[in-house]
Structure formats: structure tokens, C-alpha cells
Amino acid sequence: MDLKNVASLTFFCPEIILSVTILLIIALDLIAQSRRWPAALALIGCLCSLIVSFDLYSAQPGLLFHRMIVLDNFSIFFKVFSLSATILCILMSIGSNEIDKVHEGEYYALLLTCTLGMFFMASSSNLLMAYLSLEMVSLGSYVLTGFLPHSRRSSEAALKYLIYGGVASGTMIYGMSWIFGMTGSMDYAAIQLALSQEGINKAALFIAFIFILAGFGYKIVFFPFHMWSPDVYQGAPTPFTAYLSVASNTAGLAIMIRFFFPGMSKLLASGDWTATAGVEWPQVLLALSMLTMTIGNLCALNQRNVKRMLAYSGIAHAGYMMMGLAILNNEGLAAILFYAVVYMIMNLGAFLVVGMVSNVTGDEDIDDYRGLAWRGATVPAICLAIFLFSLTGMPPFAGFMGKFFLFSAVVKQGGAFAVLAIVAALNSVVSLYYYAKIVKTMFLDSPLPEDKQVTMAANNFTLLLPLTFLTILFGVYFGPLVQYTNYSLRFFIK
Amino acid sequence: MQNILTYMTFIPLAGAAMILMLPNNAKLVRWFSAIVTVPPLLMAVWLFNNFDRTTAKFQFVEDYHWIPAYNISYTMGVDGLSISMVLLTALLSFICIFASFGIEKAVKGYFALFLMLDAGMMGVFCALDFFLFYVFWEVMLLPMYFLIGIWGGPRREYAAIKFFLYTLFGSVLMLLAILALYFTVEPHTFDMRVMMAHASKYSTAVLPMWPFNSWGWSFQHVIWLALFIGFAIKIPAFPFHTWLPDAHVEAPTAISVILAGVLLKMGTYGILRTNFPMLPVATADMAYWFLGALGAWNIIYGALCAMAQKDLKKLVAYSSVSHMGYVMLGMASFTTQGLNGAVLQMFNHGTITGMMFLLVGVVYDRAHHRDIEGFGGLAAIMPVYTGITALAFFASMGLPGLSGFISEILVLLGTWQKYPVLTILGASGVILTAGYLLWTIQRVYLGPPNEKYLNMAEINGREIFTLVPLGIIVIIVGIYPGVVLDMLRTTLDSINAIVIPHLHG
Structure with missing residues (x-):
């Protein structure tokens, strides 16, 4: 299926619904004054889009809009994923004090714009489209990061993010121009065809790949493009930080998988991929993956601010997920998708509790968590402990299964990849230290007299308990999710 | 009885969930937890009666699909090796609930966690699927x-995180090893029985990579070492033992008992369950240094450390390091006596050290310190207590007629046939053990009574109740070790028979 503009619209419904919702929110924001409806409208839009996305599974996979966008199981998976993350983030935002202070209409409109950009990131099959979608997500993110009025930290974070993002995407488009120069095409399939001819300058191609990696790296947050993330995580409103940490990060992985796998590699019958053009980008990813997880974990060890700590832990998790890319097999990619889902659940859960605590104490310093379990917030403390142990990769929680599948994909490749597996395994041990530090502060430390009682309103639990339940459920009964991620790993390649 | 092992594992877990729903009444929670541990204990007794001692096969096997796509299944079963540990776990869990009745802080949380721990321990000893084993672990x-x-205690945070890390x-090294085994078996499976049957398939070709090629190590050896490190930390074998004294000193009494009585056994259990039958070639090559020599070193090092301790609980902790050395030494011998002695020692150490920690707890509850030099003449103040202590201490130092003697002598007899030097070193540990234990008795219990503690209350009924069952077992096994050995022999012989063909010389 290779459709022209108008014929493509039939398969473009999720995007159209989101766009309509965004425009409606902006338009109604000018008229209505009530506080709650933008969230409700955004939620309804997302749900409709989600339902329509599932409907796309019945359609033939193919290319839309003159080969700009791919429709296949992989892109539908990321539509569903981004929408789920957005819905959870909207629910978090409703309960957050921070978001109350801002223009809610704009906030939700921008949030949905980012989501729309993520749809394109996962489904673009053209360098130009890839670049535009990445920028679309970035622009929305810059604004949302600096969305807290009168917060110097928030503004500073937005500025840092903007500068880093500008440099990274500039580098990326420069790399893309090299590829265009070498192959004369922007289309992934055409590029792959051109690269498999003789006479391509390997060194030039390698440099182009490295430049492009800068753009991906800043979205996924891997070393050495990770510096912006702790400041941005700390400065941005907590619900948006949560969104950034799961949705934006994973969309970066999606665009990277799309570019390197169906784009630059060939699938063998065995489920392994071979890189075309003989450029050693998998080795680069391998090294970056090890560096990313190690640096993320080591930096997290001494953080006092929980959001910063979770930022560094996010860097480490990006490193774990990159293992799945570097090993060039389908197991690895399926493990990434599985990991992305469980990471979304447990990380959003952790940020949810962080947001609940900072609603009461106004800060995210680790001292605010002292004796939390004995200060009236036993259930949130237990839930946070479960999320943190899940992030560590302890059974019976979902995070263990995520790591398990990643490790098993790496071990299956065997040979020198054993080193990668060992580095990753030791990193989980390191990460236990700082995750357990929060748990220690909540349970093992006794509250001091000046620590306030923390009471949580009942509506806080409506999202927290389901997330906790899912974290445990996917730790012991993960069969359907594994099937779904395997099913999602079908690329349309022409 | 169908699914008895599942019941034994999950009844405590269900109990833990129910405790969270009980009203906040300490007495009710305590007695409820005590009741929850009774069915597993009764089932353990039933298992003991109905266990077929003539076969090395797994019994009471349960096999259900869990995640068919990855061939992960829920498989439980016991053989002679695990049943002794299951019995020990059921007994100690029951006793330790009573030993925890003194807990006042957050009672619901304590007992719920304790029962979860109970479920996990039971699961480790019953699991026959490597994935399931790892999850329980x-x-x-x-x-x-x-x-x-x-x-x-005061440094509990440090001790807890150290233990955890x-x-x-x-265990992460173990996980990688498990995965490597999984991908070597065709078709891929985590079923331990299949992995054992595949023992000959695990490559023994020397790896072309440095440094393994210079050591002559194969895939088997590397995997063996990864599993071994995971287990050695639990044993704890030198140099991974330093978490143990910290954890023991800080843990509440009942937890110390569980730690020494059950958790340490998981290390040696794991080696016998997985390393021996699955990787026999590597086992034969590595046993001398990694089990035998390290075991002998554990015996002497642990005993010397124990001798230097001023804290009574730390002394018992180091004596555990020393006594677990006998287990490792016996395992390395590959003789019937040595192997049976090793597993019997695992069982005996559980009961004897359990008693010793309970006894330390008794005096700590009264004096609020455990300083060996700070007592003196307790025999005159607390005669019954001192009598029970003497029984435990003499069992620990291997007095004939008590259980410790049987296992130690079997280990030494078994090892003598293979490694005379290590046996002599190990046997010298017996003297060191006698040294530090007698010296402790002299300092704490004999001599003129300490003025400060003249009014110390005699051991009470609840405390006696926790000690008596263990004391009886110590005496029975000491007189008639066949009660335990009969269960072990067939299984251990079959495990031994897998390794023996690969031994050199």
C-alpha cells in the first residue's frame, strides 16, 4: 500500500482527532472560563484517538502521504503507547497543585501537540519527516518545561533545554544533509538501496551517523547528550517531568529504531539484523549504552533531590534499553518495547508519589521523605517502594521482567556481548543503592518533630493503586504483554 | 495430598495479606501469625512421614505452565536434599514467630513481612524451575x-543495605548464568530437571578468550563460577562473608535465627542443586579450591574471628561462618560420608545456631547488651538457662551424642580419603571451636555472679517453648542420625554419581 495524500486520510484518524482536540482546546480557551474542562476535553480526545488507533490494526500496513509516513504495527504500538502516557499524565496533572497555577488550556494543548509529534516520530520514513517530528516534540517540550510562572528554576531549565536541543537538532540535520548528499534521497528505502551500492565513502557515512546520533541521543537522553536532563527534570512541573521521562524518551527510541533497523539494516530469516553499508554503528551504540548506564547510575548515587535522582536513573534506564539496539536482533527490539511499557508504568508511578509529596511539602528534597511511612502516608510510601524496587529490577515486579528480557536478548547473542550483560547486571546493583536510599528514608528513618503529617486525599489513590497493581501484575503474569510487543515488531519494509 | 508444596509456600503469603486487614491489635496479630505457621509445619511432618526414602527422584511434583512462550513453568518438587531444608524452614518459621512476640514496633508490618519471608524461603527450596527459583530467591x-x-539495632540501616547489596x-551474576544455561539447552527451558539431564551438553571446550584460555576454562567453568559467587555470598564464604556479622548483630533475634538457620543454607543448597548436577565437569575441576580449600579456610578463619569477638551475637555469627565451612569441605570430598555429612551439617547448623541466637536473645532482652565481658556467673543466677545454653554450645563444638558431632565427623571422615591436608586443617577448627565456646562459657556463665544481674529473671515459658523443640532434635539426631540421613542418602548418592566420572585421579 502506497497512498497519495487524500487516500491517506482514512488511515490518519488518530492524528486528525488529536489535532481537532488541540484546536478545540485553544478555541474554547478564549471563550470559557471554567477550570476543569480543558483536562476533560484532552482526556476525551486522547481516548477517542486511542480507540481509533486500535482500529488501525485491521488496516493493511503501508506508506502514507507519498511515502512520508509508515503505517505498520510498530507505529500503531507507539501511538497507543504515547496516548497511554499522555492519558496518565493528564490524570496526574489534574491532581497536581503546580498545574493549577498555569493556563490550563495552553498546557493541555501543548501536551497534546507533543503527543502528536510523537506519533510522527515513530512512523516517519523520511529524513525530513523525522527531523520535523522531532522538532515538533521539542518545541512543545521547551514551552512546557518553562511553564511555571515566577519559577526561576523552571525558566532556567527551559533555556538550557532549548540551547541543548537547538545544538543537537542542528547537528542532526547536518548529518542528514551528508546522507542526502551521498545518496541523493531522503526516503529510508531509497537511502538503503543507494548505500548498498559500491563506492560509498564509509568514513563519511560513519560521521553522518554520528551526527544524526546527536539528535536521537538528546531525545533518548544518552551519554554524552544527557546533561540537560537533570536540570529540566527538576525545573519542569512534575506531571510534565513524568511525561518527558517516559513518552519523549521512548519516542526517541522509536525514531532511532525506525531509522537504524528498517532504514539502515536488513532483517534475516533468523530474526537477526545485519547493518548495511558495513558501517560499525552497532559498536558505537554498544559503547554508548554501557557508558550511559554507568554514568547515569553513578551520578544518581549522591543526589539529594528526588526528581534529579530520577532524572539520572532515567539516563541509566535509557542505557539499559539501548542494549536492545546494539545487539541487532528482534529479541532485543521486543525487549525494548516491553521495557518501555513497564518503565512507563513504574516511572510514572514513582513521579506520581513524588508529585503527591511535593504537593504537601512543596519540595522534592530527600529529607522531605524522612519517615514518610510513619507520617500518615503509609500506602503511598509502600507504593513508591514497590515502584523503586521495580526500577531496580527486583522480582516479583514488572521491572524485573523488563530487565530479564533485555538481559536474555543480550545473553542470547553471546560472545563478547557477555561483557555488556555483566556491565548492565552490575549497574542494577549500583542502582539499588540510590533507590533503596529513598526507601530507607521513608521506612527506616524516624520522622523528626518538625516533619509535618502528610495526609493524602482519597482521589490521589485512584491512579496510584492501579499503577501499583499493574507493576505487580506484569511481574508475575506478563504473557499477554510479551505477545503484544512481539506482535508490534512488524515493520513495513518495501 | 495434591499441591502440598504450593500450600506450604503460599499459606504464609496469604496469611501476610490477611494480617494487613486485621485490626491494629498486637496480641491478635501475633497469635494469628503463629496459627498461620502451623499448617506448613503439619504438612512438613506429613511430608516427613510420606517421603519415599528409596528413590532419588523428585517427589510431590507439581508442574504447571506459567509463560509457555518462554518455557517458564511453575514447577515444585522435593527430593532428599530439599526435604531436609523444607522441614527446617517450617520448624524455624514456627519457632521464630514465638521468638518475635516481644516485638512492639509496627507489629502488623513485622509479622506480615516475616510471613512473606517464610513464603520466599519455602519457595526457594521447593522450586524446580530455575526462573521460579530465582524469583523466590x-x-x-x-x-x-x-x-x-x-x-x-542501632546500625541497622547500614547492615540492611549491606546485606541487600x-x-x-x-544474584545478578546468577541471573546471567541462568540465562546462559537456558540458551544452551535445546529446546530452551528453565526446568532444572531438563538442565540436569543436559549436563553433558554444556560445552567444556576451552574458551578462546583471555584470560580463560590461560586458565583452561570452558563455558562450564565460567557459568560455574558465576553461580558459585551468587551462592557463596549467601553461605557466606570468605571473602564475601562480611555482611553476615553486621546483619546478625543488628537483626532482631528471630531474624538472626532465620538468617543463620535458613538463609545461609540456601547458598550450599543452591550449589548442590545446580552446580553439581548441571555442571559436573566444572564441579570436579573447581571443587578442590573453591569448595575444599575455601571451606577449610572458612572453618579456621571463622573460628579465629569468633575467638576475638567481644559481642556475644557476633561470636555466634562468626561461628556460623566457621560451621558453614564444614559444609563446603564435605561437599568437595565427593564421598558418600562427606556429602551426607555436609547436608546433615546444614540441618544441624540450622537447629544448633538457631538455639544459640535464641539464647543470646534471651540474655539481651534482660540485660540490653551482649558484651561477653559484661556478664559473669550467670549459672548461679539462671541455672535452667545455663543448662540449655550448655546443650547448644556443646552441640556446636561437636560433643559426641549431640548432632553436631555426627555431621562434623562424617565430613572429616569423607574428606580424609581425598584431601588429608584439608582434613587436618578442618579438624583443627574443632579445637578452635571448643576453645572459643568454652572460653565464652567460662566468661559468661561461670565464676562469681555479676552484682548487676543478681536479680535477672530466669528464662520464661515462652522462651523455653522456642528452645525445647530444637534441643530435642539436637539430641535425637545426635543419638540416631538416621532420621535425617535416611532421607538424604539416595539423592546425594545420585548427585555424587554425576560428578564422580569427571574427577581426575
């Missing part, structure tokens, strides 16, 4: 971390 860490960390370090 890890699940146990969480309650242990909190039990030490919340209800422990050490064990996790070992």
Missing part, C-alpha cells in the same frame, strides 16, 4: 531488608 530479599532495617550482586 530475590523475593526473600525485600522482607529481609525491611526486617533488619526497621526492627534492627551483597546478595543482589551475587
Whole structure:
């Protein structure tokens, strides 16, 4: 299926619904004054889009809009994923004090714009489209990061993010121009065809790949493009930080998988991929993956601010997920998708509790968590402990299964990849230290007299308990999710 | 009885969930937890009666699909090796609930976590699927971390995280090893029985990579070492033992008992369950240094450390390091006596050290310190207590007629046939043990009574109740070791028979 503009619209419904919702929110924001409806409208839009996305599974996979966008199981998976993350983030935002202070209409409109950009990131099959979608997500993110009025930290974070993002995407488009120069095409399939001819300058191609990696790296947050993330995580409103940490990060992985796998590699019958053009980008990813997880974990060890700590832990998790890319097999990619889902659940859960605590104490310093379990917030403390142990990769929680599948994909490749597996395994041990530090502060430390009682309103639990339940459920009964991620790993390649 | 092992594992877990729903009444929670541990104990007794001692096959096997796509199944079963540990776990869990009746802080949380720990321990000994085994192995860490960390002594936070980090370090290596085994078996499976049947398939060709090629190590050897490190941390074998004294000193009494009585056994159990039958070539090559020599070193090092301790609980902790050395030494011998002695020693150490920790707890509850030099003449003040202590201490030092003697002598007899030098070293540990234990008795119990403690209350009924069952077992096994050995022999012989063909010379 290779459709022209108008014929493509039939398969473009999720995007159209989101766009309509965004425009409606902006338009109604000018008229209505009530506080709650933008969230409700955004939620309804997302749900409709989600339902329509599932409907796309019945359609033939193919290319839309003159080969700009791919429709296949992989892109539908990321539509569903981004929408789920957005819905959870909207629910978090409703309960957050921070978001109350801002223009809610704009906030939700921008949030949905980012989501729309993520749809394109996962489904673009053209360098130009890839670049535009990445920028679309970035622009929305810059604004949302600096969305807290009168917060110097928030503004500073937005500025840092903007500068880093500008440099990274500039580098990326420069790399893309090299590829265009070498192959004369922007289309992934055409590029792959051109690269498999003789006479391509390997060194030039390698440099182009490295430049492009800068753009991906800043979205996924891997070393050495990770510096912006702790400041941005700390400065941005907590619900948006949560969104950034799961949705934006994973969309970066999606665009990277799309570019390197169906784009630059060939699938063998065995489920392994071979890189075309003989450029050693998998080795680069391998090294970056090890560096990313190690640096993320080591930096997290001494953080006092929980959001910063979770930022560094996010860097480490990006490193774990990159293992799945570097090993060039389908197991690895399926493990990434599985990991992305469980990471979304447990990380959003952790940020949810962080947001609940900072609603009461106004800060995210680790001292605010002292004796939390004995200060009236036993259930949130237990839930946070479960999320943190899940992030560590302890059974019976979902995070263990995520790591398990990643490790098993790496071990299956065997040979020198054993080193990668060992580095990753030791990193989980390191990460236990700082995750357990929060748990220690909540349970093992006794509250001091000046620590306030923390009471949580009942509506806080409506999202927290389901997330906790899912974290445990996917730790012991993960069969359907594994099937779904395997099913999602079908690329349309022409 | 169908699914008895599942019931034994999950009744405590269900109990833990129910405790959270009980009203906040300490007495009710305590007695409820005590009742929850009774059915597993009765089932353990039933298992003991109905266990077929003539076969090495797994019995009471349960096999259900869990995740068919990855061939992960829920498989439980016991053989002679695990049943002794299951009995020990059921008994000690029951006793330790009573030993925990003194807990006052967050009672619901304590007993819920304790029962979760109970479920995890049971699961480890019953699991026959390597994946399931690993899940239970890890699940146990969480309650242990909190039990030490919340209800422990002054340095509990340090001790808890140290225990957690050490064990996790070992278990991630183990996880990688498990995965490597999984991908070598065709078709891929985590079923331990299939992995054992595939023992000959695990490559023994020397790896072309440095440094393994210079050592002559194969895939088997590397995997063996990864599994071994995971288990050695739990044993704990030198140099991974340093978490143990910290954890023991800080943990509440009942948790110390569980730690020494059950958790340490998981290390040696794991080696016998997985390393021996699955990787026999590597086992034959590595046993001398990694089990035999290290075991002998553990015996002497642990005993010398124990001798230098001023804290009574730390002394018992180091004596554990020393006594677990006998287990390793016996395992390395590959003789019937040595192997049976090793597993019997695992069982005996559980009961004897359990008693010793309970006894230390008794005096700590009264004096609020454990300084060996700070007592003196307790025999005159607490005669019954001193009598029971003497029984435990003499059993620990291997007095004939008590259980410790049988296992130690079997280990030494078994090892003598293979490694005379290590046996002599190990046997000298017996003297060191006698040295530090007698010296302790002299300092704490004999001599003129300490003025400060003249009014110390005699051991009470509840405390006696926790000690008596263990004392009876110590005496029975000491007189008629066949009660335990009969269960072990067939299984251990079959495990031994897998390794023996690969021994050199």
C-alpha cells in the first residue's frame, strides 16, 4: 500500500482527532472560563484517538502521504503507547497543585501537540519527516518545561533545554544533509538501496551517523547528550517531568529504531539484523549504552533531590534499553518495547508519589521523605517502594521482567556481548543503592518533630493503586504483554 | 495430598495479606501469625512421614505452565536434599514467630513481612524451575531488608543495605548464568530437571578468550563460577562473608535465627542443586579450591574471628561462618560420608545456631547488651538457662551424642580419603571451636555472679517453648542420625554419581 495524500486520510484518524482536540482546546480557551474542562476535553480526545488507533490494526500496513509516513504495527504500538502516557499524565496533572497555577488550556494543548509529534516520530520514513517530528516534540517540550510562572528554576531549565536541543537538532540535520548528499534521497528505502551500492565513502557515512546520533541521543537522553536532563527534570512541573521521562524518551527510541533497523539494516530469516553499508554503528551504540548506564547510575548515587535522582536513573534506564539496539536482533527490539511499557508504568508511578509529596511539602528534597511511612502516608510510601524496587529490577515486579528480557536478548547473542550483560547486571546493583536510599528514608528513618503529617486525599489513590497493581501484575503474569510487543515488531519494509 | 508444596509456600503469603486487614491489635496479630505457621509445619511432618526414602527422584511434583512462550513453568518438587531444608524452614518459621512476640514496633508490618519471608524461603527450596527459583530467591530479599532495617539495632540501616547489596550482586551474576544455561539447552527451558539431564551438553571446550584460555576454562567453568559467587555470598564464604556479622548483630533475634538457620543454607543448597548436577565437569575441576580449600579456610578463619569477638551475637555469627565451612569441605570430598555429612551439617547448623541466637536473645532482652565481658556467673543466677545454653554450645563444638558431632565427623571422615591436608586443617577448627565456646562459657556463665544481674529473671515459658523443640532434635539426631540421613542418602548418592566420572585421579 502506497497512498497519495487524500487516500491517506482514512488511515490518519488518530492524528486528525488529536489535532481537532488541540484546536478545540485553544478555541474554547478564549471563550470559557471554567477550570476543569480543558483536562476533560484532552482526556476525551486522547481516548477517542486511542480507540481509533486500535482500529488501525485491521488496516493493511503501508506508506502514507507519498511515502512520508509508515503505517505498520510498530507505529500503531507507539501511538497507543504515547496516548497511554499522555492519558496518565493528564490524570496526574489534574491532581497536581503546580498545574493549577498555569493556563490550563495552553498546557493541555501543548501536551497534546507533543503527543502528536510523537506519533510522527515513530512512523516517519523520511529524513525530513523525522527531523520535523522531532522538532515538533521539542518545541512543545521547551514551552512546557518553562511553564511555571515566577519559577526561576523552571525558566532556567527551559533555556538550557532549548540551547541543548537547538545544538543537537542542528547537528542532526547536518548529518542528514551528508546522507542526502551521498545518496541523493531522503526516503529510508531509497537511502538503503543507494548505500548498498559500491563506492560509498564509509568514513563519511560513519560521521553522518554520528551526527544524526546527536539528535536521537538528546531525545533518548544518552551519554554524552544527557546533561540537560537533570536540570529540566527538576525545573519542569512534575506531571510534565513524568511525561518527558517516559513518552519523549521512548519516542526517541522509536525514531532511532525506525531509522537504524528498517532504514539502515536488513532483517534475516533468523530474526537477526545485519547493518548495511558495513558501517560499525552497532559498536558505537554498544559503547554508548554501557557508558550511559554507568554514568547515569553513578551520578544518581549522591543526589539529594528526588526528581534529579530520577532524572539520572532515567539516563541509566535509557542505557539499559539501548542494549536492545546494539545487539541487532528482534529479541532485543521486543525487549525494548516491553521495557518501555513497564518503565512507563513504574516511572510514572514513582513521579506520581513524588508529585503527591511535593504537593504537601512543596519540595522534592530527600529529607522531605524522612519517615514518610510513619507520617500518615503509609500506602503511598509502600507504593513508591514497590515502584523503586521495580526500577531496580527486583522480582516479583514488572521491572524485573523488563530487565530479564533485555538481559536474555543480550545473553542470547553471546560472545563478547557477555561483557555488556555483566556491565548492565552490575549497574542494577549500583542502582539499588540510590533507590533503596529513598526507601530507607521513608521506612527506616524516624520522622523528626518538625516533619509535618502528610495526609493524602482519597482521589490521589485512584491512579496510584492501579499503577501499583499493574507493576505487580506484569511481574508475575506478563504473557499477554510479551505477545503484544512481539506482535508490534512488524515493520513495513518495501 | 495434591499441591502440598504450593500450600506450604503460599499459606504464609496469604496469611501476610490477611494480617494487613486485621485490626491494629498486637496480641491478635501475633497469635494469628503463629496459627498461620502451623499448617506448613503439619504438612512438613506429613511430608516427613510420606517421603519415599528409596528413590532419588523428585517427589510431590507439581508442574504447571506459567509463560509457555518462554518455557517458564511453575514447577515444585522435593527430593532428599530439599526435604531436609523444607522441614527446617517450617520448624524455624514456627519457632521464630514465638521468638518475635516481644516485638512492639509496627507489629502488623513485622509479622506480615516475616510471613512473606517464610513464603520466599519455602519457595526457594521447593522450586524446580530455575526462573521460579530465582524469583523466590530475590523475593526473600525485600522482607529481609525491611526486617533488619526497621526492627534492627542501632546500625541497622547500614547492615540492611549491606546485606541487600551483597546478595543482589551475587544474584545478578546468577541471573546471567541462568540465562546462559537456558540458551544452551535445546529446546530452551528453565526446568532444572531438563538442565540436569543436559549436563553433558554444556560445552567444556576451552574458551578462546583471555584470560580463560590461560586458565583452561570452558563455558562450564565460567557459568560455574558465576553461580558459585551468587551462592557463596549467601553461605557466606570468605571473602564475601562480611555482611553476615553486621546483619546478625543488628537483626532482631528471630531474624538472626532465620538468617543463620535458613538463609545461609540456601547458598550450599543452591550449589548442590545446580552446580553439581548441571555442571559436573566444572564441579570436579573447581571443587578442590573453591569448595575444599575455601571451606577449610572458612572453618579456621571463622573460628579465629569468633575467638576475638567481644559481642556475644557476633561470636555466634562468626561461628556460623566457621560451621558453614564444614559444609563446603564435605561437599568437595565427593564421598558418600562427606556429602551426607555436609547436608546433615546444614540441618544441624540450622537447629544448633538457631538455639544459640535464641539464647543470646534471651540474655539481651534482660540485660540490653551482649558484651561477653559484661556478664559473669550467670549459672548461679539462671541455672535452667545455663543448662540449655550448655546443650547448644556443646552441640556446636561437636560433643559426641549431640548432632553436631555426627555431621562434623562424617565430613572429616569423607574428606580424609581425598584431601588429608584439608582434613587436618578442618579438624583443627574443632579445637578452635571448643576453645572459643568454652572460653565464652567460662566468661559468661561461670565464676562469681555479676552484682548487676543478681536479680535477672530466669528464662520464661515462652522462651523455653522456642528452645525445647530444637534441643530435642539436637539430641535425637545426635543419638540416631538416621532420621535425617535416611532421607538424604539416595539423592546425594545420585548427585555424587554425576560428578564422580569427571574427577581426575
